[in-house]
Every structure is written in C-alpha cells, then in structure tokens.
Amino acid sequence: MPHEDYEAAITLRDVHEDIRAMRTELTTVITQLSTATANQLDHETRIRALERRVWTAAGVAAAIAAVIPQLGPIAAAFGG
Known part of the structure; x- marks a missing residue:
C-alpha cells in the first residue's frame, strides 16, 4: 500500500527494529x-588527598x- 511516488515503504517492522537498535545504543x-x-x-x-598532603x-x-x-639562642644558653 505504499504511495506511488515513494521509492520505499517503511513498515512497522522497520520502525520496531530501529527502536530496538536505538535502545541498544542508548x-x-x-x-x-x-x-x-x-x-x-x-x-x-585522589586530588583532594594530594591537596591535603601538600598543605600538611x-x-x-x-x-x-x-x-x-x-x-641558636637555646644552644648558646647551654654552652653550645
């Protein structure tokens, strides 16, 4: 029942297969x-852990x- 001007007909099976393929891709x-x-x-x-180490x-x-x-002053006080 395709129209005479169309070169191809799209069936419900075609639509169904395309939808299934799209679901797989999705x-x-x-x-x-x-x-x-x-x-x-x-x-x-990992970045937060590295930042903590840097600040530490x-x-x-x-x-x-x-x-x-x-x-220096402590060592001098003890005669060092």
Missing part, C-alpha cells in the same frame, strides 16, 4: 556515562622554619 551510552562519572569521582578523591607539608615546613631560628 544502553551503551548510559553505561559509558556511568563509568565516566565513577572515574571523575575517583579523580576528585607546607604546615610542617612553616613549623620547622619557625623553630630553626630559636635553636
């Missing part, structure tokens, strides 16, 4: 998105820098 995209989201969260966790090291360096000048 499932693949959703899976990839879930994986990408998990990877992003993992990277953010900076604090330790500041504490050492504050203590070192005090060692």
